[in-house]
Amino acid sequence: MSVETLQSTFEMHQSMNVEVFYWWCTAIMFMIHAGFLAYEIGASRVKNALTSGMKNILTLSVIIPTFYFFGWWIYNAFPNGLIPIDASAALPWSQSMGPDIQDMGTGIFFAAFALFGATTGSILSGAVIERIRLSAFLILAAILGSAVWILAGAWGWHPSGWLLTKLGYHDVGASGVVHAVAGFFALGVLMNLGARVGKFKDGVAMYIPPHNLPMSLIGLMMIIVGFFGFLGGCIIFNGGDTGWTTIYGNPTNLSAFAFNTLMGFAGGVLGAYMTSREPFWTMSGGLGGIISVAAGLDLYYPGLAFVLAASGGALMPFIGRLVDKLGVDDAVGAVAVHAFCGFYGVVLVGVFCSGYPNVGDLPEISFSGQLLGAVIMALTGFIPGWGISFVLKKMNMLRVPPHVEALGLDLVEIPAKPYPETVPAHVVVENTLEPGQEKQLV
């Protein structure tokens, strides 16, 4: 076999490895959505369980095609700001946007980014359960998942994005571009959507218990599994002799991500447990912990990542209570977990990683660059979230009518029952008792 043939075979296998890597990252990311599905169904009351699940399933199914229609183009066209550059290869009628036996990159990167976008839709989905119209939600999810976050991604998660080239912005695990953007978008929507009936009495937040907390906890753990696909998809598998790099071009590897993803999870769980003692927040702490350190996964000492994640997890329940006090009904704590921890994670890189160089003559990482970047992420999410939901509200298209909310969305909209054979628990207990025994329980 000639040297040329060996070289060609090696390069082909290297390209195939790249494809295989992102293929499985994308597949594992579906676990995020399986997790959100279980999480949100469990967090709903029985009367809204299936509607919450249906909303989650449809989220994926509207974001994937809209991301194909325009999302991928936005990412490639807007690294400089709001003026597009030529990105015709990313338009849906381009030769690159379909099976091309010479192109072993476009489809697999499109898929990974589409799933990142779907994650933003799912972040919104949980916050608004039990009172948003499905139609309004799907419009908002498509805009968030296929336009808003990916615009932020073009700015701050792109090798030529202006946040990198002007500010040295560093956010390898998408704390800002995915979590802060989606969390603040959700906050904007929640402000217009209003609280569920019964959530606030005389201005005091009431606890609306999830109908199946164990299902929510399992769902959260499934999201953590999916995060390994998500974070794997955040690293660039280069051909040639370059090896792994971040999306900003600096060298890194999966080992770096492995250290700090695990330490972030552990720290977040422990931090949230210490300040809440409550299973919902404790499990959410794993998510919040990873998000708190995701922006600097490639740089943190794991001990530091653990402490930072613990601080994010510990603060998260307080942020959740603050959101309650402000009269915002965030049913699953999305603002605390995603908006706060995402923002916090970007700023933490500024605090602890200032002075790290970027490649070439790009500016180094700085506190001011990270802080400004975090604010830009927050505003990029909040402004369209608030603005579009405000328009939908004025058109009476945002929220279900009061009688539907009272009856439950499943009864009105869904031709199925979540637990058709379920008998109320007290009946089951009474049927197992001997005559007169029930009095002993009173």
Place this chain on the structure above:
Amino acid sequence: MSSPITTWEGAAAVFTFADSPLGIAISLAAAVGVYLYLNLSIMKHERDAFDKHK
């Protein structure tokens, strides 16, 4: 009819209508149409369901 290739030698884009802008345009328009119809049908379903339970 929809094949853009007659041989695999030197082929690149092999998807249906890759060499036919009209075919791509119709397929894409249909895809956008399905997406838009989904939104309209959900709105109609909601309106009907909400009215039915008034």
